[in-house]
Amino acid sequence: MKKILVTPRSFGKFNRSSVEKKLNDAGIEIVYNPYNRIMTKEEMISTLKGMDGLIVGVDPVDEEVLEAAGTLKAIAKYGVGTDNIDLDASRKLNIPVSTTKNANSNAVADYSFGMMAAVARNIVRINNSAKNGDWTKQTAIDIYKKKIGIIGLGAIGKGMVNRCKGFDMEIYAYDVYKDENYIKENNIKFTAVDEMLKECDFITLHIPLTDETKHIINENNLKNCKKNLVIVNTARGGLIDEKALYDALKTNRIYGAAIDAFEIEPPRNSPLLELDNVIVGSHTAAGSEDATNMMTEMAVENIIRDLGGK
Incomplete structure (x- = not known):
């Protein structure tokens, strides 16, 4: 089984069982954010060890985090803004980064x-x-x-x-x-x-x-x-x-x-x-039920695709 870290707390809030089944059917195991808040750089480094993929919110994903991850093969942004992700470093390490464009x-x-x-x-x-x-x-x-x-x-x-x-x-x-x-x-x-x-x-x-x-x-x-x-x-x-x-x-x-x-x-x-x-607000403009469902589903589809699934 491949493993992914999922950091956004609203991920799958309204459709968790269906997206978990979709990931499981694709041979992917989910590890959820253990801190129930935005993770620090140090926490990202330690938690990403051994992960094949990452579904990320606004948690820091800089060059040091990416290099320390080692096994990371794909990042799916849960949202649109990628300013928390070092895109130059991800390109250098050949890690594709996707977004859930227009979902919210x-x-x-x-x-x-x-x-x-x-x-x-x-x-x-x-x-x-x-x-x-x-x-x-x-x-x-x-x-x-x-x-x-x-x-x-x-x-x-x-x-x-x-x-x-x-x-x-x-x-x-x-x-x-x-x-x-x-x-x-x-x-x-x-x-x-x-x-x-x-x-x-x-x-x-x-x-x-x-x-x-x-x-x-x-x-x-x-x-x-x-x-x-x-x-x-x-x-x-x-x-x-x-x-x-x-x-x-x-x-x-x-x-x-x-x-x-x-x-x-x-x-x-x-x-x-x-x-x-x-x-x-608490950076929550995208937090509607429809938007949460759509962002979750798009992020799942993106990570399955970029990890070599269907």
């Missing part, structure tokens, strides 16, 4: 729009006040017919476009690849990120973290944005300079933010957690 796009788009609405309408603050007996009416900001900037026009970004069109929003977007036909068909204003922050009432991020996109939201472009700006990040924490964001929120230079991804997770010491104009 609708779930993340739903969650992103929901977080945006929650910040704009002060839903969390109103809920907490009302439960404590405070029936004071709170004024919030509108979404309908406002300007939104979508950074990243992949499957999730396009999902946001569809949802924003239902609110008659004026849509701005940026991506490294400019899909002229899609932009024209959807009446999107394609613009640079700095210009987008000057013009838009809402910004959502849906791009991978790379050297080029690190701190794409930063101190310089936050200086020129609208006072009522709401920023939503359900992608990767490193896309935003968190200190600059904190300063802008603390001084009410922008209206609010919804953050589902932090540079360090969990963000136990982040000052962003102290602010009442910020709502946070």
